[in-house]
Amino acid sequence: MSLQRSDIPGEILAQFARGMVVPAHPLALNSQRQFDRRHQRALTRYYVDAGAGGLAVGVHTTQFNIREQGLYETVLSAAIDDQRSWTSRPMMMIAGLCGHTKQARAEAHIAGSLGYQAGLLSLAALPTASEDELIAHCEAVSQDIPLIGFYLQTAVGGLKLSSEFWRRFALIPNVLAIKVAPFNRYRTIDVVRGIVDAHAEDRVFLYTGNDDHIVLDLALPFTAMREGQPVTVRFRGGLLGHWSVWTASATKLLARIKAELASGDGTLSPELLALDARVTDCNSAFFDVTNDFQGCIAGCHEVLRRQGLLEGIWCLDPHETLGPGQLEQIDRVYELHGDLSDDAFVHANLARWLA
Template identity: 65%
Template sequence: MPLRADEIPASVRAIISAGTVIPAHPLALTADRTLDERRQRALTRYYIDAGVGGLAVGVHTTQFAIRDVGLYEPVLSLAREEAAAWTDRPLALVAGLAGRTEQACREADIAVGLGYHAGLLSLAALKGADEDALVAHCESVAERIPLFGFYLQTAVGGLPLSESFWRRFASIPNVVGIKIAPFHRYRTLDVVRGVALAGAEDRVTLYTGNDDHIVADLLTPFDVRRGEETVRIRIKGGLLGHWSVWTKSAVEIFERCRAAAGTDTVPADLLALDSAVTDMNAAVFDVENDFHGVIAGCHEVLRRQGLLEGIWCLDPAEGLGPGQAEKLTRVAADHPGLVDDSFVAANLSRWLG
């Protein structure tokens, strides 16, 4: 049964439109690369207790290859089930959608059937398609589930997408948000302008996926000329792989940014956090090695905290990049206020119980 945006529970719609912290949920595996259900549940519990407003499951950080090994529906189901059992507060549940139109629609149907509220639509499988074909694909999937657009960076398989595309995408009635993750300031502006020119700023909520520029994205007002008026738009939330680690601290930073965003003066120490968080992200995402260890880096932080047993990925070739472990040690020592090790240590046995 298709889901329309106005059918999302009002409490969840309010969370999405106000902006919130949505971590991209990793995949917990055993040494033989099968699902570690106990630790997968522990991760969900961790994020909820850290204070997130939603979960994104089946996305890049969960590993797109879950589709190839029959784990897409089980992993989405596990997160939905655990969220409902662990808390009675509303959470925005976002399912990753990938592949060509038939596959993406099938995944949308699965997500709706499991109780997810929106789909984060990857366009990576449509490389070479023209703008009309991309928009038609998005329209087809939006008939099944409310959508978050996803501007995935080209370094990990994303497509360059124009301002015109984002204007047309934002005009699709069942679009509720866009994750802006090109890691590119010019392309970030293309999304903002596209939404403004579509007149969709009150319906389509912008989320930063620019893990290299998180704090500044949340603090920056974007002014766009639309005819005779100037429209001010803000990025209100974040849907981030980086927020799958040190999540308690991420929630605290987000709340500080939200409180400051509406004021005339942003404290210098809050602005300074932008470069500090980016420094940490460079280690987590293995920027020096062209993002080779982008998923393994998240796993390594969680392994060190005891949430994961190892850093295994579905692809045995995926692991930490040269020097990445040392960089993770360095940034955690340089920015002790941005980690949440004590919070995890105090709750780990309960989450694993």
């Protein structure tokens, strides 16, 4: 089946345009590293009740190698079934798409048949492709599902892409948004310039994936010049691995930012701006910055394990685990920034989510 932007329900598209919290959905496994259906269901219920506007499934945080394990359709189906059975609230469901064109299009067909509205397209499988080849790949996959571009940081397999690439990407008619996650301010601005140069700032929505700069991405305007005139764009929301944990707090944070921007002269309080460094400090522990992101998935699992949402931190790859010293860093973050957690919210609802 082929899905177009016009096929997305109007209410969901409007919410996505206004900006929402979209957690990158982790994968629940048991001690034998097999799919743990009960805890996977609990995670989805948690994100729904925490106020997430959508879910991203089959993405980096879900572990890309669900594909080699034959779990891609199983995991996508579980998430959308659990979301629909738990709430009648419309949500944006986004599927991760990977691989060369044939594989990415096959995954787009699976996602669309299950009811997903958009595909987050990773280009990590095409490290030697030219930008012309990458654009041709994106155009082909966009025939099957509305696309969200993915500027993945190079430390975990992403490609360095030019502003011209993002201009050409934004001109593809079935492109919906771009997740900007290079963890690099220069490359983030390249995406902004590309969208502005394409005259696509009102059609292609920016979502932050810069887990090291969440608050300021959402709070600050980004201005690029076009034909001698400044054009200002803003990140609408976030699609983040970091928001797979402490999600109820993330929804409050986004609401607070939007409220401050909408009030009075739109100035931001020093207290809000100061949260940027605190949230980034939390991310440094969760994403294992000390060890070059070695434990970025396991670190999020550890937070969810402490809350009872996962039984352990197991990943499909037995070598993928916490980095040296990461556990102590997570302990430090809990001690210093525990007020940013949503532990009390999880504790009050956990039994219901696991039922």
